[in-house]
Amino acid sequence: MTVMEQRGAYRPTPPPAWQPRTDPAPLLPDALPHRVLGTEAAERVDPELLRRLYAQLVRGRRYNAQATALTKQGRLAVYPSSTGQEACEVAAALVLEERDWLFPSYRDTLAAVARGLDPVQALTLLRGDWHTGYDPHEHRIAPLCTPLATQLPHAVGLAHAARLKGDDVVALALVGDGGTSEGDFHEALNFAAVWQAPVVFLVQNNGFAISVPLAKQTAAPSLAHKAVGYGMPGRLVDGNDAAAVHEVLSAAVAHARAGGGPTLVEAVTYRMEAHTNADDDKRYRGDSEVEAWRAHDPIALLEHELTERGLLDEAGMRAAREDAEAMAADLRERMNQDPALDPMDLFAHVYAQPTTQLLEQEAQLRAELDAEARHHEGGHESEGTAR
Amino acid sequence: MTTVAVKPATMAQALGRALRDAMADDPTVHVMGEDVGTLGGVFRVTDGLAKEFGEDRVTDTPLAEAGILGTAVGMAMYGLRPVVEMQFDAFAYPAFEQLISHVARMRNRTRGAMPLPITVRVPYGGGIGGVEHHSDSSEAYYIATPGLHVVTPATVADAYGLLRAAIASDDPVVFLEPKRLYWSKDTWNPDEPQAVDPIGRAVVRRHGRSATLITYGPSVPVCMEAAEAARAEGWDLEVVDLRSLVPFDDETVSASVRRTGRAVVVHESGGFGGPGGEIAARVTERCFHYLEAPVLRVAGFDIPYPPPMLERHHLPGVDRILDAVARLQWEAQS
Numbered sequence: 258m259t260v261m262e263q264r265g266a267y268r269p270t271p272p273p274a275w276q277p278r279t280d281p282a283p284l285l286p287d288a289l290p291h292r293v294l295g296t297e298a299a300e301r302v303d304p305e306l307l308r309r310l311y312a313q314l315v316r317g318r319r320y321n322a323q324a325t326a327l328t329k330q331g332r333l334a335v336y337p338s339s340t341g342q343e344a345c346e347v348a349a350a351l352v353l354e355e356r357d358w359l360f361p362s363y364r365d366t367l368a369a370v371a372r373g374l375d376p377v378q379a380l381t382l383l384r385g386d387w388h389t390g391y392d393p394h395e396h397r398i399a400p401l402c403t404p405l406a407t408q409l410p411h412a413v414g415l416a417h418a419a420r421l422k423g424d425d426v427v428a429l430a431l432v433g434d435g436g437t438s439e440g441d442f443h444e445a446l447n448f449a450a451v452w453q454a455p456v457v458f459l460v461q462n463n464g465f466a467i468s469v470p471l472a473k474q475t476a477a478p479s480l481a482h483k484a485v486g487y488g489m490p491g492r493l494v495d496g497n498d499a500a501a502v503h504e505v506l507s508a509a510v511a512h513a514r515a516g517g518g519p520t521l522v523e524a525v526t527y528r529m530e531a532h533t534n535a536d537d538d539k540r541y542r543g544d545s546e547v548e549a550w551r552a553h554d555p556i557a558l559l560e561h562e563l564t565e566r567g568l569l570d571e572a573g574m575r576a577a578r579e580d581a582e583a584m585a586a587d588l589r590e591r592m593n594q595d596p597a598l599d600p601m602d603l604f605a606h607v608y609a610q611p612t613t614q615l616l617e618q619e620a621q622l623r624a625e626l627d628a629e630a631r632h633h634e635g636g637h638e639s640e641g642t643a644r
Numbered sequence: 645m646t647t648v649a650v651k652p653a654t655m656a657q658a659l660g661r662a663l664r665d666a667m668a669d670d671p672t673v674h675v676m677g678e679d680v681g682t683l684g685g686v687f688r689v690t691d692g693l694a695k696e697f698g699e700d701r702v703t704d705t706p707l708a709e710a711g712i713l714g715t716a717v718g719m720a721m722y723g724l725r726p727v728v729e730m731q732f733d734a735f736a737y738p739a740f741e742q743l744i745s746h747v748a749r750m751r752n753r754t755r756g757a758m759p760l761p762i763t764v765r766v767p768y769g770g771g772i773g774g775v776e777h778h779s780d781s782s783e784a785y786y787i788a789t790p791g792l793h794v795v796t797p798a799t800v801a802d803a804y805g806l807l808r809a810a811i812a813s814d815d816p817v818v819f820l821e822p823k824r825l826y827w828s829k830d831t832w833n834p835d836e837p838q839a840v841d842p843i844g845r846a847v848v849r850r851h852g853r854s855a856t857l858i859t860y861g862p863s864v865p866v867c868m869e870a871a872e873a874a875r876a877e878g879w880d881l882e883v884v885d886l887r888s889l890v891p892f893d894d895e896t897v898s899a900s901v902r903r904t905g906r907a908v909v910v911h912e913s914g915g916f917g918g919p920g921g922e923i924a925a926r927v928t929e930r931c932f933h934y935l936e937a938p939v940l941r942v943a944g945f946d947i948p949y950p951p952p953m954l955e956r957h958h959l960p961g962v963d964r965i966l967d968a969v970a971r972l973q974w975e976a977q978s
Contacts, residue, residue, distance in 0.1 A: 388753035414718020444711030606756040612891035
């Protein structure tokens, strides 16, 4: 007998009781971005950490300037500057232990360098001599990722695998505001929360995805609010306040390491330069907006804090600038040397064992190179007879 | 050694056994995907694995193919060997960016420092009456992507051996499972399963002298049937089962065509831009002077996969193959 047939006996009941799986209140970000510098909270911060952050910010600013100059000299194909965002980059690098992993996007060269990667190795993607100029395992830095947000699920998988193996490793993944619209952002956050993976997502909200402003990117109250829908805490921080970014990321990393699962951190910052040297930012933003952010410069903020409290003097500032200048000079000199490239590298790393098809193509290229070499050696002799 | 009777087994059972043995042999092998755990997969290929190895190694993931493959990339970066299931051919498309932009090229972009030993299991092809998006033959997309190996078994024994080889490979392998052969049976000893040739070797399934049928996966049994039927017409057909599309076994294929002088490539996926065009070109380049007729293709039509009630008209069957074989009498025609 079906339910319809026994209608007389059937008594409709309310739907079974519903309960939310998680209390959303603790997951919600604060109304305003967390700040430390210029507040009483700054006095709790270890002065040595503030000095380290300062030195790295100055280096980072100089690095951005030098890399931008290298594009103008034709030494780099392109450079997406992180000028204005150095506090996020530096904090992301300094907050991690050696065993942890960093998953940078294409704009995060500076985070990789601040983590200890050779500046030249960090630039091979942008110079064009090889996609990734370093062994990711050596520094635990994934390759700089050009497609948007696709590195986020990698960070989740790596953190998950580490936990399965019993290692207390945390993965920190960097993404921009535009990247939060990608499907991989959603899938990564969802997997991370379901698996309670020890991973931290840092969104550097720098205001624009190339030219598209945040208002056209999302209708969410903030990007940090997106965390609640996945069941992880969302945190909002002043991305130009190096101490605040460091503090919020440290807490998120500690939370993840202790088995508390993932956190989404939105750092509110600003891209002071164009998307890359190929972009004309005058088309989509006015000078007054840029100037307003210039007054909230990450280096000036920290410098002010340090000098006010007598933690940094003129000699200290000079030392930081000299250190940065030495790094830039070394970078300039080494980037002005042509890299030694072996064309046979094209076939060396497609598969563990090259296919017979690739072996044939490799032989073809070798023959072409040999003919080219003979042509150069033979000069006049081979002129007109090469073919 | 205890001798166990050779008994009938299905391809699905052999695939499941391959996963089980790989997991037992290597603790870094992890199986993940939608429904692979408690349910044992919609085709029951992963049946029993979650019970034996636990949820940490046989993981029911959220329903998100890019997330499944993307997290597998991170797991492989940390030293695991993920085997991911895509459930159905057309469901794999959301994962294409991860596959093409990361899985296929991570070894290359890191100059060998970061190989990704991932096996992507994709049930593919039609003939089971599946509704839309459940019957695509997507192999052309995979073989056009450098950095991937692409293999597909046609027999129960190959299903076991090739899957073991795929999981053991240090490179990513797209493992295409012909779903209409899941329930095909063969006498096979699950207690002493045999390894197969390394990935990249084709095999001659039937020897013949008049022409070669070059095929793979779900079309192999169809070609075997066509070869039997062709005997009545006086044709003695050779059938080459490629087993691996990438790497491609030029040697076995060319040797066969040089013996027979005639060739037909048979596959379900569309002919235009399909694997058959590449195979015909390779055969022509290598065997031109041995050929008595152009290399022909018998493929699915160049249409989106048809609704199930019409699919029999789309799938290359024995008659269409025999028609092509008849057209190989080139001299008589021209």
